[in-house]
Amino acid sequence: MAGPIPELEERATRCARRLCEADRVLLASHIDADGLTSAAIAAQALERAAISFETVFEKQLDEDAIADIAATDYDTVLFTDFGSGQLDIIGDREDAGDFTPVIADHHQPADRETEYHLNPLLFGIDGASELSGAGASYVLARALAEESDQSVAADGGAVTVDSGTPARADNRDLAALAVVGAVGDMQASGGELRGANEQIVAEGVEAGVIETGKDLALYGKQTRPLPKLLEYATDVRIPGISNDEAGALQFLEELDLELQREEDGEWRRWADLSNEEKRTVASALVKRAVSRGVPAKKIESLVGTAYVLCEEPVGTELRDASEFSTLLNATARYERADVGLGVCLGDREGALEQARTLLRNHRRNLSEGIDLVTREGVTHEDNVQWFHAGDRIRETIVGIVAGMAMGNEGISRSKPIVAFAQKNDEAVKVSARGTHSLVRKGLDLSVVMGEASRAVDGDGGGHDVAAGATVPIGREEEFVEMADEIVGEQLS
Numbered sequence: 386m387a388g389p390i391p392e393l394e395e396r397a398t399r400c401a402r403r404l405c406e407a408d409r410v411l412l413a414s415h416i417d418a419d420g421l422t423s424a425a426i427a428a429q430a431l432e433r434a435a436i437s438f439e440t441v442f443e444k445q446l447d448e449d450a451i452a453d454i455a456a457t458d459y460d461t462v463l464f465t466d467f468g469s470g471q472l473d474i475i476g477d478r479e480d481a482g483d484f485t486p487v488i489a490d491h492h493q494p495a496d497r498e499t500e501y502h503l504n505p506l507l508f509g510i511d512g513a514s515e516l517s518g519a520g521a522s523y524v525l526a527r528a529l530a531e532e533s534d535q536s537v538a539a540d541g542g543a544v545t546v547d548s549g550t551p552a553r554a555d556n557r558d559l560a561a562l563a564v565v566g567a568v569g570d571m572q573a574s575g576g577e578l579r580g581a582n583e584q585i586v587a588e589g590v591e592a593g594v595i596e597t598g599k600d601l602a603l604y605g606k607q608t609r610p611l612p613k614l615l616e617y618a619t620d621v622r623i624p625g626i627s628n629d630e631a632g633a634l635q636f637l638e639e640l641d642l643e644l645q646r647e648e649d650g651e652w653r654r655w656a657d658l659s660n661e662e663k664r665t666v667a668s669a670l671v672k673r674a675v676s677r678g679v680p681a682k683k684i685e686s687l688v689g690t691a692y693v694l695c696e697e698p699v700g701t702e703l704r705d706a707s708e709f710s711t712l713l714n715a716t717a718r719y720e721r722a723d724v725g726l727g728v729c730l731g732d733r734e735g736a737l738e739q740a741r742t743l744l745r746n747h748r749r750n751l752s753e754g755i756d757l758v759t760r761e762g763v764t765h766e767d768n769v770q771w772f773h774a775g776d777r778i779r780e781t782i783v784g785i786v787a788g789m790a791m792g793n794e795g796i797s798r799s800k801p802i803v804a805f806a807q808k809n810d811e812a813v814k815v816s817a818r819g820t821h822s823l824v825r826k827g828l829d830l831s832v833v834m835g836e837a838s839r840a841v842d843g844d845g846g847g848h849d850v851a852a853g854a855t856v857p858i859g860r861e862e863e864f865v866e867m868a869d870e871i872v873g874e875q876l877s
């Protein structure tokens with residue numbers, strides 16, 4: 386039987402065979418939404434194939450992390466959502482006989498090869514937009530089902546494994562997690578999943594775990610009260626609705642809909658509306674956007690393809706691929722990979738509640754951080770503005786806070802913002818955020834962060850519009866001076 390992505394089939398089969406030969410496997414995965422879903426897919430596939438395994442997570446697969454892995458007594462290590470970029474270090478370990486690596490990843494490989502390396506980029510498939518780490522893990526999981534000859538129940542359908550979850554013998558049910566991973570990896574940012582990802586969606590639909598359809602492309606369709614859904618949706622700014630509590634409410638009231646649930650008076654959510662009600666709101670929203678002069682291209686992006694995990698309960702984060710991935714990112718950001726993995730593996734009690742608490746805290750941390758920066762203000766240099774949060778904003782969120790604070794009183798949108806936060810006793814984390822209009826004028830923060838940090842014995846990089854660095858404590862002012870100079874050159 387053919388796998389979902391024909392180009393990857395042969396390599397996936399080889400990797401799967403190697404895993405089946407192992408007595409036991411160490412599963413190592415990245416900590417983010419894609420990495421967590423990658424691990425959950427791999428874990429279920431291994432379990433169903435009766436291969437015993439243990440799971441570890443790493444924020445960064447650096448030399449130390451790989452050394453720790455090598456120090457375990459596992460002979461076979463399955464890396465998911467990372468491993469390709471670290472193949473130089475991993476390859477040395479393989480040559481030294483520490484372990485045999487099996488890799489399911491989608492990042493740019495280092496200049497080295499290994500036999501059991503499943504990566505779309507090796508087969509002409511774009512790893513940034515067409516297949517995620519979870520997608521690569523899914524391809525491996527499908528091959529593993531083929532190779533492991535797992536016992537199929539008498540009815541040809543499901544077998545039950547220890548965890549009590551009904552498993553499909555072909556692992557196609559895992560496509561739902563692969564879609565969450567791809568969405569979490571921002572691969573649907575153009576409105577829908579494309580390329581190899583589409584093949585996985587198709588398998589998920591066939592397996593009955595995914596439903597797709599055109600829908601309003603706003604975040605929070607399952608869980609946000611209707612007025613908040615519209616108020617908080619700021620990707621497409623609709624005057625009088627976006628960021629406007631009273632305006633959003635008034636807009637809905639004028640539509641003559643039942644806004645509260647009959648049974649308990651709670652706000653209804655998008656997911657509670659009938660198709661007709663959804664059409665009413667969507668067309669009124671488009672009409673309002675047109676009348677307020679929102680550009681046609683922006684209006685088009687109000688509608689996109691929704692990926693619904695149809696076996697999950699209506700009105701929960703788990704039913705919507707983008708809400709699910711946001712929940713997972715919240716667990717990852719606070720280094721609770723155990724919680725995120727638990728949710729992916731079906732723990733609907735402890736893990737789900739903990740994940741929700743982490744997400745609520747994350748949102749509160751963001752808004753407290755934004756308040757702090759706005760209240761205390763930033764220091765303006767000629768070409769950049771900056772603040773030092775010390776230990777009052779976590780280094781893992783200081784960049785998001787900086788970006789969200791831009792445009793608030795005293796914080797300009799016409800120069801990039803540089804934010805410092807304490808990382809540990811020796812180092813400070815630096816995050817920089819720009820705007821797309823600055824990028825069009827020549828701003829490239831990955832260069833700024835890289836050059837300015839190396840000038841003060843740190844290191845950094847990233848993207849043109851958002852980048853980061855780590856610098857030694859005490860070198861912040863020097864860093865700002867360098868960054869200010871480089872930004873000045875870029876924008877001149």
Ligand SMILES: [Mn+2]
Binds near residue numbers: 419517570
């Ligand atoms: Mn990824």
